[in-house]
Amino acid sequence: MAEEQVIRDEIESQPGVWVATWRELLQSRERLSALLFSQCWDGVLFVGCGSTYYLSLAAASLHQQLTGQKTQASPSSEVALFPAGVYPDVRQMVLMVAVSRSGETTETLQAAEEHHRRGMPVLAITCDGDSRLAGLAEASFACEEAREESVPQTRSFTSMYLAAHYLSGVVADDDTYLEALEALPEHGRDVLRRSADLALNLAGQNWQRAIFLGSGPYYGLACEAMLKLKEMALAWSEAYHFPEFRHGPISLVDEQTLVVGMLSDTAAEAEQAVLEEVTRLGGQTLAIGERVAPDTAGQALSLESGLPELARGPLLLLPLQLLAYHRALEQGLDPQRPRHLRQVVVAV
Amino acid sequence: MAEEQVIRDEIESQPGVWVATWRELLQSRERLSALLFSQCWDGVLFVGCGSTYYLSLAAASLHQQLTGQKTQASPSSEVALFPAGVYPDVRQMVLMVAVSRSGETTETLQAAEEHHRRGMPVLAITCDGDSRLAGLAEASFACEEAREESVPQTRSFTSMYLAAHYLSGVVADDDTYLEALEALPEHGRDVLRRSADLALNLAGQNWQRAIFLGSGPYYGLACEAMLKLKEMALAWSEAYHFPEFRHGPISLVDEQTLVVGMLSDTAAEAEQAVLEEVTRLGGQTLAIGERVAPDTAGQALSLESGLPELARGPLLLLPLQLLAYHRALEQGLDPQRPRHLRQVVVAV
Structure with a gap:
């Protein structure tokens, strides 16, 4: 039973981890905003794999609804393997938000590199600020307190998802929304x-x-x-x-x-x-x-x-x-x- | 066994139905092109439900890769119920390609109406040229010979999908591609x-x-x-x-x-x-x-x-x-x- 308790503790620790994540998010606002507002984006592209692809789907819908910015989600592998399906011929300036718990997921690193090859920047959301993804991104946010021992993502998912909420609220400049998040x-x-x-x-x-x-x-x-x-x-x-x-x-x-x-x-x-x-x-x-x-x-x-x-x-x-x-x-x-x-x- | 033969016949009849569909497509080129080239589109949006949503996913990837036009796919219901997740605040001229075997699917009709409310046109791909969807679209293509008795789509899917291939080949002005389709x-x-x-x-x-x-x-x-x-x-x-x-x-x-x-x-x-x-x-x-x-x-x-x-x-x-x-x-x-x-x- 001791073993099974680890993931149960991770699930039940989520509210506490969100408090810590939120504190870090508030402190990183200036740093994240520098990239978020560095230009008028033609679109935002969330990418991830497995759980973080599903997070990307949820975050893209949220982001477009809250900010009005054109936003889509893609599995990282589609960016890496089928870039012609992701990038149209018309040149656009798109901000990639790359999500990876470890920051070491091969396909997400490849997607970020593909995005860089096209001359566009990457914002990373991860649980490891020392990861390769955080290192190669123009800006990153790490939910360090959300790290897990278990293989399935639970608190890492909701904490990185909270970070995406925060980004969207900041871009929308919606204080009411940001205040609501504090009550989560x-x-x-x-x-x-x-x-x-x-x-x-x-x-x-x-x-x-x-x-x-x-x-x-x-x-x-x-x-x-x-x-x-x-x-x-x-x-x-x-x-x-x-x-x-x-x-x-x-x-x-x-x-x-x-x-x-x-x-x-x-x-x-x-x-x-x-x-x-x-x-x-x-x-x-x-x-x-x-x-x-x-x-x-x-x-x-x-x-x-x-x-x-x-x-x-x-x-x-x-x-x-x-x-x-x-x-x-x-x-x-x-x-x-x-x-x-x-x-x-x-x-x- | 007689009953089961209907769907088997529908499956096996596909190559023959494709021949008929292709002939119709060639004859409708001018009519379809009038809408396809009526302006410089900011994007193309394929919509459908169930099988035709999956067709839309396949067709959107194909269309963007072949033409370079920004193309996405959505379930019709997302357009109808969550338009803020589909349409960004920035005003764009998007061509909707609405796919429905019957042309009477409620959510696809609602999606087409939502698109019209935003002042943008609809191209319908269906198996029934007398359907409501065909009636309300600015242009339509009907794969009449692909109609089925069975509930699961087989030849209707591949024939409507062939029509999407044709549209993409025409927009790309890719004669080599169009010739390849004739060999299908x-x-x-x-x-x-x-x-x-x-x-x-x-x-x-x-x-x-x-x-x-x-x-x-x-x-x-x-x-x-x-x-x-x-x-x-x-x-x-x-x-x-x-x-x-x-x-x-x-x-x-x-x-x-x-x-x-x-x-x-x-x-x-x-x-x-x-x-x-x-x-x-x-x-x-x-x-x-x-x-x-x-x-x-x-x-x-x-x-x-x-x-x-x-x-x-x-x-x-x-x-x-x-x-x-x-x-x-x-x-x-x-x-x-x-x-x-x-x-x-x-x-x-």
């Missing part, structure tokens, strides 16, 4: 406490596949929840935009299917309709959102944070990290050392 | 013939989950192959960019795992390395590519088309449609009527 640790503690039993119980229930749904800024988070369950519990897990699930994958739904919906405010009605359809077809459902009516799904978790929709992202992941953890134990697996994986994925 | 039906017949036994045998083998890998222009095709297996055979199927698979999901690999790689020319070395790693970890593998060395994977299928990498896309899908068909029969399922699905997905 307090709400994080509350959500962890209130979701503990739910996650434990759900992990023990009888389902064989889990589908995570999220749209807009939450799609990348649905992908990350999918990957957590896969890495820790080796489970059949998938992620879709809410309406996309109806275009084919819904044929999977039976009583062995658990569908978890991350409800937004913007599209709540359309999203709830998907969960209701799943319920009608006999599937199990869990809805997580700011204030979820009890009859929306089989089970419901309200965040009750009072935070804006975009700022709530880190809270949505907490119950699903716990779900993956408990499901792993339920299946007799070691949640912190997934089969075939290491902390840093380097080229073979 | 002939190669399609050859690939169908040569992959028949392989698909049948593979469908009967002992695996529980199938992972489809494709990068760059083939990623959307890997997603479509994933969806075919899911719809027809209700199987555990997933799709990833080749290197992304190493960042977490590879923990799934065991002797019950089949990994299918769609090999490109551009990144063949990196892609083969992923398949070799899967083999080392005990997984089953199938490699499909232009010329696949026999030791690249457990099984190999060479297209031997002599076509450029980008033009080969429609051929890659044929063996995997057959695989999904045979797997469905193997599992006692009706491949043309997936559970819970209808041909046209409309809002609930």
